[in-house]
Amino acid sequence: MVNISEAAYISGNILSGKVAMVTGASRGIGAAAARLFAEQGASVMLVARTESELRKVTEDITTAGGNADYVAADLSSANGIEQAVQATIERFGRLDAAFNNAGIAVHMSSLLDETEEAFDQVQAVNYKGIWLAMKAQIKAMLETAGSGAIVNTSSVGSLKGNAGLGSYAASKRGVNSLTQTAAIEYGPAGIRINAIAPGTTLTEMIQQWVAVDPDIIEKISAMTPLRRAAEPMEIAQAAAWLLSDNASFITGVILPVDGGLTA
Numbered sequence: 001m002v003n004i005s006e007a008a009y010i011s012g013n014i015l016s017g018k019v020a021m022v023t024g025a026s027r028g029i030g031a032a033a034a035r036l037f038a039e040q041g042a043s044v045m046l047v048a049r050t051e052s053e054l055r056k057v058t059e060d061i062t063t064a065g066g067n068a069d070y071v072a073a074d075l076s077s078a079n080g081i082e083q084a085v086q087a088t089i090e091r092f093g094r095l096d097a098a099f100n101n102a103g104i105a106v107h108m109s110s111l112l113d114e115t116e117e118a119f120d121q122v123q124a125v126n127y128k129g130i131w132l133a134m135k136a137q138i139k140a141m142l143e144t145a146g147s148g149a150i151v152n153t154s155s156v157g158s159l160k161g162n163a164g165l166g167s168y169a170a171s172k173r174g175v176n177s178l179t180q181t182a183a184i185e186y187g188p189a190g191i192r193i194n195a196i197a198p199g200t201t202l203t204e205m206i207q208q209w210v211a212v213d214p215d216i217i218e219k220i221s222a223m224t225p226l227r228r229a230a231e232p233m234e235i236a237q238a239a240a241w242l243l244s245d246n247a248s249f250i251t252g253v254i255l256p257v258d259g260g261l262t263a
């Protein structure tokens with residue numbers, strides 16, 4: 001539990017002493033977050049499916065003096081997430097913070113054209129995966145650290161209708177609902193649970209949509225008050241702050257990190 005009188009504001013390494021797991025850490029927003037959390041003093045467990053990419057990011061962090069390890073797991077299965085949480089406890093002894101960021105996109109298509117297989121796949125990773133992750137992480141936090149903080153990655157696409165990305169947007173709106181419900185249920189136990197809703201961010205994921213609509217980044221940037229897409233590190237910064245004790249009175253929030261797109 002955060003000591004409010006001593007730690008109203010941390011000006012140094014904002015995640016100092018915390019054990020954090022980051023999912024989707026092999027590239028994109030998750031890799032940026034793993035690097036940032038380690039820089040900010042956390043011991044970090046990186047999780048995704050691709051071992052070679054996880055190893056590379058982990059080696060970069062440890063070479064730079066950070067404390068990190070990785071575990072390869074498929075987070076759409078209960079076994080995968082439970083093994084990842086267990087590996088974190090075995091390696092670092094406890095769990096204080098989790099950034100549930102792994103996610104997949106869908107090919108842009110209208111509701112009539114989307115296949116049932118694609119719908120099921122995106123719900124399994126983006127929606128059920130978050131539910132499974134929180135179940136395992138909250139249990140582990142209560143048993144080890146006694147309190148904790150979780151940030152789930154949603155999307156600006158969750159906040160209103162999203163033509164061409166219906167099942168993706170629905171999976172992310174499900175994340176918002178799970179986040180707020182979990183915040184209410186586990187606030188009394190000292191666990192804060194929030195979500196971030198990124199706007200367009202320059203990662204591999206957005207390249208899938210660029211392949212269908214080459215001007216998509218420019219089109220969304222033109223509608224964005226800051227007139228550009230985000231770098232992955234700008235999204236990671238919001239997650240780091242929400243996981244830190246500097247955000248000690250914030251729970252149940254879906255925070256847009258979108259250059260003002262939803263303003």
Ligand code: NAP
Nearest residue numbers: 024026028029048049050074075102103155200201203205
């Ligand atoms: P990305 O570069 O494609 O990264 C996705 C990450 O998720 C990878 O590390 C991937 O690793 C992991 N992943 C996917 N399926 C997985 C599974 N079944 N089990 C374990 N790991 C899995 O995309 P990103 O842009 O960084 O996306 C990160 C999050 O931000 C996602 O939730 C996405 O929906 C959200 N988001 C992105 C944008 C954007 O514009 N980029 C905007 C709003 C929200 P492996 O393939 O190695 O498993």
